[in-house]
Amino acid sequence: MTLQHVNGERLWGSLMEMARIGETPGGGSRRLALTAEDGRARDLFCGWAREAGCAVTVDRIGNIFARRKGSDAHAPPVVFGSHLDTVPTGGKFDGPLGVLAGLEVMRRLQEQDIRTRAPLELVNWTNEEGSRFSPMTMGSSVFVGDVALDFALSRQDPAGITVSDALAKLYPHTELAPVGGRKFAAYLEIHVEQGPLLKEGGEAIGIVAGSYKALYFVATVRGEAAHVGPTLMEQRRDAMAGAAALTLEVERIGRARGRDGRSNAPHVEVFPNVRGVIPAEVRLSCDVRHADPTESRAMADELRDACGRIARERGLEIALEQYFEFGPIECDAAMASLVRDQASALGLACRDLLTVASHDAVPMMRHCPSALFFIPSETGISHNEAEYSTPEQCRHGADVLLNAVLQLAR
Amino acid sequence: MTLQHVNGERLWGSLMEMARIGETPGGGSRRLALTAEDGRARDLFCGWAREAGCAVTVDRIGNIFARRKGSDAHAPPVVFGSHLDTVPTGGKFDGPLGVLAGLEVMRRLQEQDIRTRAPLELVNWTNEEGSRFSPMTMGSSVFVGDVALDFALSRQDPAGITVSDALAKLYPHTELAPVGGRKFAAYLEIHVEQGPLLKEGGEAIGIVAGSYKALYFVATVRGEAAHVGPTLMEQRRDAMAGAAALTLEVERIGRARGRDGRSNAPHVEVFPNVRGVIPAEVRLSCDVRHADPTESRAMADELRDACGRIARERGLEIALEQYFEFGPIECDAAMASLVRDQASALGLACRDLLTVASHDAVPMMRHCPSALFFIPSETGISHNEAEYSTPEQCRHGADVLLNAVLQLAR
Numbered sequence: 001m002t003l004q005h006v007n008g009e010r011l012w013g014s015l016m017e018m019a020r021i022g023e024t025p026g027g028g029s030r031r032l033a034l035t036a037e038d039g040r041a042r043d044l045f046c047g048w049a050r051e052a053g054c055a056v057t058v059d060r061i062g063n064i065f066a067r068r069k070g071s072d073a074h075a076p077p078v079v080f081g082s083h084l085d086t087v088p089t090g091g092k093f094d095g096p097l098g099v100l101a102g103l104e105v106m107r108r109l110q111e112q113d114i115r116t117r118a119p120l121e122l123v124n125w126t127n128e129e130g131s132r133f134s135p136m137t138m139g140s141s142v143f144v145g146d147v148a149l150d151f152a153l154s155r156q157d158p159a160g161i162t163v164s165d166a167l168a169k170l171y172p173h174t175e176l177a178p179v180g181g182r183k184f185a186a187y188l189e190i191h192v193e194q195g196p197l198l199k200e201g202g203e204a205i206g207i208v209a210g211s212y213k214a215l216y217f218v219a220t221v222r223g224e225a226a227h228v229g230p231t232l233m234e235q236r237r238d239a240m241a242g243a244a245a246l247t248l249e250v251e252r253i254g255r256a257r258g259r260d261g262r263s264n265a266p267h268v269e270v271f272p273n274v275r276g277v278i279p280a281e282v283r284l285s286c287d288v289r290h291a292d293p294t295e296s297r298a299m300a301d302e303l304r305d306a307c308g309r310i311a312r313e314r315g316l317e318i319a320l321e322q323y324f325e326f327g328p329i330e331c332d333a334a335m336a337s338l339v340r341d342q343a344s345a346l347g348l349a350c351r352d353l354l355t356v357a358s359h360d361a362v363p364m365m366r367h368c369p370s371a372l373f374f375i376p377s378e379t380g381i382s383h384n385e386a387e388y389s390t391p392e393q394c395r396h397g398a399d400v401l402l403n404a405v406l407q408l409a410r
Numbered sequence: 411m412t413l414q415h416v417n418g419e420r421l422w423g424s425l426m427e428m429a430r431i432g433e434t435p436g437g438g439s440r441r442l443a444l445t446a447e448d449g450r451a452r453d454l455f456c457g458w459a460r461e462a463g464c465a466v467t468v469d470r471i472g473n474i475f476a477r478r479k480g481s482d483a484h485a486p487p488v489v490f491g492s493h494l495d496t497v498p499t500g501g502k503f504d505g506p507l508g509v510l511a512g513l514e515v516m517r518r519l520q521e522q523d524i525r526t527r528a529p530l531e532l533v534n535w536t537n538e539e540g541s542r543f544s545p546m547t548m549g550s551s552v553f554v555g556d557v558a559l560d561f562a563l564s565r566q567d568p569a570g571i572t573v574s575d576a577l578a579k580l581y582p583h584t585e586l587a588p589v590g591g592r593k594f595a596a597y598l599e600i601h602v603e604q605g606p607l608l609k610e611g612g613e614a615i616g617i618v619a620g621s622y623k624a625l626y627f628v629a630t631v632r633g634e635a636a637h638v639g640p641t642l643m644e645q646r647r648d649a650m651a652g653a654a655a656l657t658l659e660v661e662r663i664g665r666a667r668g669r670d671g672r673s674n675a676p677h678v679e680v681f682p683n684v685r686g687v688i689p690a691e692v693r694l695s696c697d698v699r700h701a702d703p704t705e706s707r708a709m710a711d712e713l714r715d716a717c718g719r720i721a722r723e724r725g726l727e728i729a730l731e732q733y734f735e736f737g738p739i740e741c742d743a744a745m746a747s748l749v750r751d752q753a754s755a756l757g758l759a760c761r762d763l764l765t766v767a768s769h770d771a772v773p774m775m776r777h778c779p780s781a782l783f784f785i786p787s788e789t790g791i792s793h794n795e796a797e798y799s800t801p802e803q804c805r806h807g808a809d810v811l812l813n814a815v816l817q818l819a820r
Contacts, residue, residue, distance in 0.1 A: 087635075087682065087684055087686050087687045088681075088682035088684060088687070089635040089682050089687055089690060094637075129684075129686055130684075130685060130686060131682070131684040131685075131686055131687070134685070136685075136686065193640065194637040194639065194640035194641070195637075195640030195641060195642065195645075196642070196645070212639070214639070216685075224791070224794065225497075225499035225793055225794045225795075226791050226792065226793055226794050227504075227604040227605075227767060227791075227792040227793040227794075228672070228674040228676055228697065228767075228793075229604065229622070229624070229672060229699065229765075229766035229767030229768075230603065230604035230605030230765075230766045230767060230792065231604070231605060231672075231791065231792075232605060232606070232669055232672075233661075233664050233665045233667075233668075233669075233671065233672065233673075234669075235605075235606070235790065235791075238661070240657060240675060240676060240678070241657060241658065241661045241675070243654075244653075244654035244655075244657035244658050244661075244675075245654075245658060247650060247651060247654035248651065248654050248655060248658070251643075251648070251651045251654075254643050255643045257643075258643075259642055259643075259644075261643065262638070262639060262641075262642075262643065263643075264638040264688065265650060265651070265654075266638050266650060266683075266684065266685055266686070266687060266688055266689055267680070267683050267684060267685045268650070268678065268680055268683065270677070270678055271498075272497065272498035272499050272541070273676075273677055273678065274497060274498060274539075274540075274541040274676065274677060275540060275541075275544065275546075275626075275676055275677045275695050275697075276497050276539055276540060276541055276546065276676070276767075276793060277497050277498070277499055277541070277676060277793045278674065278676055278793075279676055280499060280794075285685050287638070287685075289639065355639075355640075356639035356640045357637060357638075357639030357640060357686075358639075380645070381634070381636050381637075381641065381645075382636065382637040382640065382641075383635055383636055383637040383638075383686060383687045383688075384634065384635045384636050384637075384690075385635075
């Protein structure tokens with residue numbers, strides 16, 4: 001089969017147009033899941049997908065599927081996509097690249113009038129980021145049955161709005177389809193790398209061979225509310241100071257592992273969080289990650305020990321509860337080969353790497369043969385307004401996606 | 411003049427009835443300033459004050475004055491009171507004791523048909539705690555002209571509601587009086603001690619001779635938002651970890667001063683505060699306090715040094731801004747003597763002490779001869795549901811207030 005190429009300018013134009021929805025002063029995008037901004041992004045995407053000849057459906061968790069018929073109506077679809085939601089400090093690429101590269105595949109096939117055997121479906125998964133509603137990769141996790149639909153719909157944002165409420169506001173008149181219950185022939189996702197490895201190595205494509213093992217916790221630190229003034233320093237059981245000590249321990253645990261370890265304490269809730277009262281309770285979200293699962297578990301053990309030590313030293317109670325884990329995954333070797341072969345045929349340098357973060361492709365890996373691949377990040381930074389890949393890097397990624405889709409669906 | 415005594419049972423009954431407004435599961439009260447709960451407390455208080463023969467007015471910052479006529483209508487009033495608002499984790503005594511002991515004075519004079527020469531005024535100051543709106547001691551500070559009325563009215567709570575909006579909701583049909591502009595003959599405030607000193611020493615009354623010097627800051631820690639997963643530990647500029655290091659430095663600075671020093675970092679705002687993003691910015695409120703003002707300034711210098719060191723070590727920016735200071739005050743010696751004499755005449759053991767926290771009496775000290783005195787705290791803790799003084803301790807305090815008022819206003 002001859003190699004196909006996308007229209008790189010059109011892809012770039014769509015990325016820039018999408019980025020204007022929820023545009024931030026620093027050149028990024030803020031489109032939290034199922035907000036009005038996400039709604040506008042969804043509408044723009046659906047309009048584009050219909051123009052590209054696709055039939056659009058939305059399921060009960062808000063996942064959007066844009067389907068292009070194949071010559072064999074009974075064949076399971078080849079599916080590709082990513083997410084349009086962002087973190088509050090989001091860039092232009094994390095998520096939208098995967099959706100809009102997929103859109104470019106649909107547009108290219110339409111204008112070249114190429115009909116595949118298998119149907120194709122381009123998907124926008126709901127709430128990949130988990131910034132507004134927890135857990136993350138919500139839409140894809142519900143689709144594959146890892147998370148129950150009712151549980152997901154009941155999740156609340158910090159203002160108490162549920163996923164169900166937010167969906168009803170975005171889709172008051174749309175009949176939503178059942179979630180899941182059908183098999184894909186294959187799933188492909190292209191994403192921007194969120195670290196510096198491809199940029200450092202000079203490769204155009206990073207093929208995800210597996211993942212880190214990540215363990216996610218909430219540490220609830222309980223002390224005693226008291227007046228900030230008269231209460232003697234020796235009398236205090238200050239939950240904030242305990243949480244600060246724990247935050248530094250979390251950081252130390254990751255740093256001690258060099259380039260293969262990560263650890264975070266990025267989210268905190270303080271009660272009562274007023275200037276006149278020594279904090280009674282702090283809930284600190286934290287995680288530990290390592291390429292080697294044995295090391296991840298050792299990091300979690302160190303975290304548990306640190307909680308016990310800080311609690312004893314400070315007269316606090318600290319309860320450490322694991323709420324999520326991810327990996328290690330091993331990606332489908334045949335799917336990885338197929339992507340690698342297309343990149344090579346296109347003359348693009350590749351390397352294998354591990355993903356540290358989860359993506360919608362991760363739940364999909366238990367559902368059907370799946371591949372996840374990255375393009376370089378020029379700035380090596382993501383979840384930041386400065387996130388950047390060049391038009392050429394985006395085009396190369398979309399070229400690989402287009403040819404991989406054709407291989408799978410021809 | 412013969413010594414007078416309050417009705418201790420009635421005082422206790424009123425304290426317990428007031429505490430049921432905004433009652434918390436742990437036996438405390440939650441009545442943030444100008445909320446619906448504060449409104450109900452105000453209504454209960456105004457009804458009681460009218461029954462006790464007082465005329466009630468509310469001023470434009472929401473301070474409530476319950477006035478009892480004197481035989482000389484032109485004499486400046488003798489004023490006493492405190493506040494009915496609480497912190498989110500408030501107890502039954504911090505604030506209400508001063509207001510309801512004052513109410514008991516009014517009730518006792520009414521039933522004994524005692525007419526004073528000077529008019530008496532019982533005051534409930536607005537937003538002493540500063541938990542909902544900053545700054546604290548708002549009503550009394552506006553009254554004496556330390557804080558501009560328009561500035562105070564424009565202050566917002568975390569939901570963006572202004573003091574002005576909140577007042578309009580509580581008083582839609584009340585014509586509010588001008589704030590301040592008149593002199594008091596004297597001001598008296600009784601308050602529960604918020605530390606362990608009277609309990610340790612066995613005294614019934616603590617006479618405040620002066621205050622600590624307290625300096626209040628906001629430290630704004632700026633790092634860089636980035637993905638919690640792929641971003642290498644060595645790449646990070648994590649504002650949360652920097653704020654954690656600063657929180658521990660704040661604690662160390664206070665602890666190093668033994669029983670005479672205090673330091674706090676009780677309030678934090680994190681941006682973006684989501685699980686997927688390394689925090690870009692943290693705003694940490696902190697303060698340092700010492701009985702010796704030279705030491706307070708040395709503590710502030712250490713805090714500033716710590717900010718610089720942490721910023722350098724971690725590649726962060728940290729801006730430390732002082733937003734408030736308090737003390738040292740020296741209390742009016744003649745007023746302190748008058749209170750001490752009444753306590754002695756009543757057979758109550760006294761000691762002098764310094765206040766670590768501010769109270770409404772502090773702004774009043776620049777306005778008129780003022781006295782602030784404490785009763786013991788059984789638990790030595792305040793701003794906590796476990797705050798507790800016995801009925802007898804409350805009665806002793808109110809007896810001192812009653813006789814001091816009569817001395818000043820006879």
